[in-house]
Amino acid sequence: MSERRVSWALLGPGLLVVVLGAAWLLPELPALGLEASDDGAPAGMGATFDELGPDPLVLVGFDADIGTYAEVRPTVRTVMADLLARDARIAFVSLTVEGRAVALAEQARLERAEANANRLLDLGLIPGAEAGLVDLTKGIRPGENPTAQAFAREVAATGIAAFDAIVVVGGNDLGPRSWIEQVAPRIEPVPIVAITPSVLLPEVLPYVASGQLAALLGTPRDGAAYRATAEVGPLERLVEPGGPRPLPVLIGLLVALGVMGQALVVRLIGATRSLGDRDDA
Amino acid sequence: MRRPTITGLVVVVGLLLLADLLVVNSALQDVAGVVVDATILVAAGAALAAGAALVARRLGDLWRRRGDPIGALLVIAGVAAMIAAGLRPGSDGTSDPAVQWLLAALLIPIASTLFGLLFVSTIAAARRSVATGSREAVVLVTATVVTIVLLVPLSGGIGSWLSDAGGSVLGSAVMSVFRGLLIGIALLGAVYAARTMLGIGTADE
Numbered sequence: 001m002s003e004r005r006v007s008w009a010l011l012g013p014g015l016l017v018v019v020l021g022a023a024w025l026l027p028e029l030p031a032l033g034l035e036a037s038d039d040g041a042p043a044g045m046g047a048t049f050d051e052l053g054p055d056p057l058v059l060v061g062f063d064a065d066i067g068t069y070a071e072v073r074p075t076v077r078t079v080m081a082d083l084l085a086r087d088a089r090i091a092f093v094s095l096t097v098e099g100r101a102v103a104l105a106e107q108a109r110l111e112r113a114e115a116n117a118n119r120l121l122d123l124g125l126i127p128g129a130e131a132g133l134v135d136l137t138k139g140i141r142p143g144e145n146p147t148a149q150a151f152a153r154e155v156a157a158t159g160i161a162a163f164d165a166i167v168v169v170g171g172n173d174l175g176p177r178s179w180i181e182q183v184a185p186r187i188e189p190v191p192i193v194a195i196t197p198s199v200l201l202p203e204v205l206p207y208v209a210s211g212q213l214a215a216l217l218g219t220p221r222d223g224a225a226y227r228a229t230a231e232v233g234p235l236e237r238l239v240e241p242g243g244p245r246p247l248p249v250l251i252g253l254l255v256a257l258g259v260m261g262q263a264l265v266v267r268l269i270g271a272t273r274s275l276g277d278r279d280d281a
Numbered sequence: 282m283r284r285p286t287i288t289g290l291v292v293v294v295g296l297l298l299l300a301d302l303l304v305v306n307s308a309l310q311d312v313a314g315v316v317v318d319a320t321i322l323v324a325a326g327a328a329l330a331a332g333a334a335l336v337a338r339r340l341g342d343l344w345r346r347r348g349d350p351i352g353a354l355l356v357i358a359g360v361a362a363m364i365a366a367g368l369r370p371g372s373d374g375t376s377d378p379a380v381q382w383l384l385a386a387l388l389i390p391i392a393s394t395l396f397g398l399l400f401v402s403t404i405a406a407a408r409r410s411v412a413t414g415s416r417e418a419v420v421l422v423t424a425t426v427v428t429i430v431l432l433v434p435l436s437g438g439i440g441s442w443l444s445d446a447g448g449s450v451l452g453s454a455v456m457s458v459f460r461g462l463l464i465g466i467a468l469l470g471a472v473y474a475a476r477t478m479l480g481i482g483t484a485d486e
Contacts, residue, residue: 009405012401013398013401016401030436031435031436031437032434032435032436033434033435033436033437033440034434035436066388066389066392066393066396067392067393067395067396067399068396069389069393070393097328100375101384101388101389102389104375104376104380104381104384104385105381105384105385105389108381108385109385122376124375125375126321127321127324127325127328128317128320128321128322128324128325129324131317131320131321131324132321132324134298134317135317135318135321138314138317185302186302201451201455202451202455202456202459203459205451205452205456206456206460209452219447220434221434221444246434246436249434250433250434252400253429253432253433253434255404256400256404256429257426257429257430259404259405259407259408260404260407260408260411260422260425260426260429261426262408263407263408263411263412263422264411264419264422264423264426266411266412267411267412267414267419270414
């Protein structure tokens with residue numbers, strides 16, 4: 001490797017971080033925006049929540065992936081604020097260790113932001129992957145919950161049938177697909193909605209088309225459009241301030257395009273030259 | 282020849298759970314419940330065993346002075362810190378503030394940073410793959426470039442058009458290939474299970 005290439009390999013990532021940091025500090029540009037989404041996904045999520053009765057019970061299957069959680073985090077926090085603003089009671093359950101770690105961090109954040117603790121129930125981690133999901137449909141055993149005792153008793157008595165809706169925060173292996181395959185056929189029909197990073201779209205989109213998923217926020221654009229329309233009222237403090245800035249996202253995309261585009265162009269030129277040489281021969 | 286015991290067990294358990302889903306029968310439901318509980322226990326035990334094996338491996342590395350001693354020490358210290366925070370007398374387990382601090386202030390930021398570095402390493406790997414001259418890499422990277430263009434965060438009419446175009450690509454092209462792959466993998470799994478149970482090996486066995 002030439003000396004110049006070595007310098008780029010060492011300095012490039014650091015330079016990228018500096019440029020992204022500078023872009024983060026610049027004011028918003030009107031030509032850029034993440035919320036350009038016309039596919040109805042944000043409206044679908046709002047409509048599903050609108051159809052829930054008063055004081056609904058919502059089960060949140062929290063199995064985000066730490067690597068992709070940053071993409072959905074602002075949307076997840078807005079959904080939680082939206083549900084609490086609708087007087088919902090929310091129970092969190094995880095089936096993966098990673099999901100449990102993120103769920104604990106989010107619950108601690110809600111606690112710090114002084115969300116109503118009577119409306120939040122931690123159902124913990126259920127091991128066993130798909131078998132754990134099947135077990136969840138047969139009965140729920142909430143642990144000690146000093147702040148949400150009435151909620152815990154109701155869930156213990158009625159099980160999963162107590163819930164009016166299920167929100168799946170996906171990213172891990174056990175995402176919306178597992179909930180639809182393992183839980184939906186075993187319980188009375190309740191709307192299942194999902195928040196997933198873009199990487200899960202090919203897996204999850206068919207369930208939206210078939211109606212098995214009532215709503216999906218699966219891209220940064222969907223998430224931004226939902227956040228722009230959600231009305232959380234006095235619970236604004238639960239929402240992530242700011243959200244992703246489009247300019248740093250654009251710079252990241254341009255860097256990726258530049259690096260990969262340059263490689264493709266070099267390859268194309270090489271292929272054209274070798275064809276020319278063959279013709280000359 | 283492979284022994285079909287494990288495959289047979291998986292098929293029998295799968296059929297039992299499927300029958301429980303389709304047929305309303307209390308005896309069947311009880312048996313299926315026992316199987317599900319056993320599966321959960323086995324999965325939890327396997328997860329614990331994997332953690333213990335990792336610690337044992339790292340302790341062995343330190344004892345025999347092989348591998349990366351700093352990495353081994355960090356792994357053992359991390360596991361010890363989490364066990365101490367969650368299992369010490371008077372702890373609230375995973376809800377304990379010390380565990381939550383370890384997760385929120387250390388584990389999640391460190392893991393997120395590592396995943397953030399994937400941005401650099403992934404595009405570098407894509408560049409190198411194209412440079413090797415592999416046709417598959419060229420097709421893959423070209424498709425990636427097109428997808429990235431569709432993700433450019435523009436507002437207004439152009440942004441909506443890009444969003445719609447991205448949706449169409451996902452909804453038709455990518456989805457068709459992905460569904461085909463899923464069906465193919467499922468069929469392959471079924472054929473593999475049947476061959477193993479019937480004791481039919483591949484030609485090179």
